Amino acid sequence: MITSIHFRDKNLFSIWDKVQNGQRLSLEDGLTMFASNDLISIGKMANAVQQMKSGDAVYYVVNQKIEPTNICVLSCKFCDFAVKQGTPLAYEMTIEEILSKLNSDVHEVHITGGLHPDWPWEYYVGMVRDIKKAFPQIDVKAFTAVEIDFFHKKFKMPIDEVLRQLYAAGLRTMPGGGAEVFSERVRKLLFNQKIGAKTWFEVHKTAHKMGIPSNATLLYGHIETYEERVTHMTKLRETQDETNGFLSFIPLAFQPGDTGIKPKNDFTSAIEDLKTIAISRLMLDNFPHIKAYWVMLTEEVASVALNFGADDMDGTVGGEKIAHDAGATSPMNMAKEKLIKIINDAGKIPVERDVYYNAINVNTxxxxxxxxxxxxxxxxxxxxxxxxxxxxxxxxxxxxxxxxxxxxxxxxxxxxxxxxxxxxxxxxxxxxxxxxxxxxxxxxxxxxxxxxxxxxxxxxxxxxxxxxxxxxxxxxxxxxxxxxxxxxxxxxxxxxxxxxxxxxxxxxxxxxxxxxxxxxxxxxxxxxxxxxxxxxxxxxxxxxxxxxxxxxxxxxxxxxxxxxxxxxxxxxxxxxxxxxxxxxxxxxxxxxxxxxxxxxxxxxxxxxxxxxxxxxxxxx
Ligand code: SF4
Structure with missing residues (x-):
């Protein structure tokens, strides 16, 4: 690794030594970096690791996010999305409505939603099967560990049977949400009805064993401590050593909205976001990819993150919003062109990928x-x-x-x-x-x-x-x-x-x-x-x-x-x-x-x- 870094914070020396020698960073190293104000040096270390793993490549996928319903049996405190059945904002999508949101340009569909009290098992399996039937080129990434565990309990099937039937219908990978942050303290305060780390890991390990890779997220910037943030990463790292089934890690900045957990406009700062992305890259030495989810980070922060350890921008998921803002007639292409420009401007190679990170097209x-x-x-x-x-x-x-x-x-x-x-x-x-x-x-x-x-x-x-x-x-x-x-x-x-x-x-x-x-x-x-x-x-x-x-x-x-x-x-x-x-x-x-x-x-x-x-x- 040939990079010289002019450190302002001398506490980072020993961390850089470890990184250059391929040694694993400890919980204390993670905390030292969160305590440091030398963001540029942390970013340079993360960028050096990213270069070694992905060279100049930055991945994106032409994808569509589907949230089939916002009706949920749980009431997590930080959730600004879910509502109860029969309330004015509640919605439920039919499979026909879901299919109407897809087209032949899309390569990945990302499905997550509320835990609906009444829908039958056949609806979920049918949804995946019908998407694959209508659009064979689309890879289905669907259902968080929370949803899989919900199906397991509601339909009285073992977790591996739930996954087996979904895989047979066409599901290929799983998204990483649901665990938020692996801390019992935070879980009890913010989402005490939801699964904890133990069940989340059980679902993901089962999926990995069956050849279903998945992602992992971290919801940060609410009431968690830095120690809880870093511990979240080290727990994921241990599991990755065991299964090698995680494709990417996605730090998600908390959006206060009307949750009441933080004042409405108290968003994480760009510095906090960049630091968390860079530290993720450094701590998660066995994760292939770190994602800068531009929809939440904003385009500006996400493009800087490409030089702070991130090598994936997710996709055209927010395409319709971008395109409508720009008055475009082809939302998906508009979003794709915009992503390609952001990646090119960061001096990287825009690589269109499939759900497994295989390169489909290179746009430079x-x-x-x-x-x-x-x-x-x-x-x-x-x-x-x-x-x-x-x-x-x-x-x-x-x-x-x-x-x-x-x-x-x-x-x-x-x-x-x-x-x-x-x-x-x-x-x-x-x-x-x-x-x-x-x-x-x-x-x-x-x-x-x-x-x-x-x-x-x-x-x-x-x-x-x-x-x-x-x-x-x-x-x-x-x-x-x-x-x-x-x-x-x-x-x-x-x-x-x-x-x-x-x-x-x-x-x-x-x-x-x-x-x-x-x-x-x-x-x-x-x-x-x-x-x-x-x-x-x-x-x-x-x-x-x-x-x-x-x-x-x-x-x-x-x-x-x-x-x-x-x-x-x-x-x-x-x-x-x-x-x-x-x-x-x-x-x-x-x-x-x-x-x-x-x-x-x-x-x-x-x-x-x-x-x-x-x-x-x-x-x-
Ligand atoms: S389970 Fe998911 S959708 Fe339901 S309330 Fe909790 S975070 Fe919201």
């Missing part, structure tokens, strides 16, 4: 793709960006964006390069192995011959490793198996006979072992023992249409960065390695196992592999 130019795995560190650690912006992205998605001309250059998965040879020009750099790789691993219950007709779970991240596996199975061992795509958040592999993992996940599992899978095969070693030639996993390439000036700039950037990186192989990936449980020695040995330059042997290996894949059946 001069983008270099970065494979977010340890083995690519020597290319990127010393990169001098110049006019380019860096987008960390898994190989398969990089290939998809390149196919749409939305990436200028990058370290492409070999299969994506083969598929786009017409538009991509090869550079002289690659990721190749001479023997074992340690990060493209098949964990199996059976030997190679025993995998005939069996199900192999494959992660959606890369095409090359999957095709290498297919070539090994069919051409080396004469065996055909079934490939079943798994979502990246799946961590229960028991249904498979073997699982192919790649990148950092494979490195971690290679070290710790994968319960139930006693046999472990390194695909690069299998290839080398068979062909006696290196295997090329990825190659650097850029668009053929780039201007000569930009091509030359890229050549220089990669050349200088790699030269430096190769001279630092003993130390360069230490921080990244530590985050995936590797010691500095293990990291250094791993990085030294690669060849980063594309020579004649590597080109020959590419030709042999290409011929072999033409001989095997194409996987869908």
């Amino acid at each position: 130019e001069n983008v270099i793709g970065k494979i977010p795995y340890l083995n690519s560190v020597p290319f990127y650690e010393n990169i001098e960006q110049r006019q380019f912006k860096i987008l960390p992205i898994v190989p398969r998605r990089m290939g998809q964006l390149s196919a749409k001309d939305q990436i200028d250059a990058g370290l492409f998965s070999l299969m994506d390069y083969f598929a786009q040879e017409q538009k991509l020009e090869l550079m002289n750099y690659c990721i190749a192995t001479r023997d074992q790789v340690k990060s493209v691993m098949l964990f199996s219950k059976e030997g190679w011959q025993g995998l005939s007709g069996k199900n192999i779970g494959i992660i959606d991240d890369t095409a090359t490793s999957v095709r290498l596996l297919q070539v090994l199975l069919e051409k080396k061992y004469g065996v055909k198996a079934n490939f079943v795509r798994m979502h990246a958040s799946v961590n229960d592999f028991s249904q498979f006979d073997a699982v192919l993992l790649i990148g950092d996940e494979a490195l971690k599992a290679n070290k710790s072992g994968l319960i139930g899978f006693d046999l472990v095969f390194d695909l690069a070693k299998e290839w080398y023992d068979w062909q006696k030639i290196p295997f090329v996993f990825a190659v650097w390439a850029h668009k053929r249409t780039l201007s000569t000036e930009r091509k030359e700039a890229l050549q220089q950037i990669i050349h200088h960065s790699l030269e430096k990186g190769e001279n630092q192989l003993e130390s360069i990936g230490t921080l990244h390695g530590r985050m995936i449980t590797l010691s500095p020695v293990e990291t250094s040995e791993y990085l030294q196992g690669f060849n980063y330059r594309l020579g004649e042997r590597e080109k020959e290996a590419m030709t042999i592999f290409k011929k072999l894949i033409e001989e095997v059946v194409v996987i869908s």
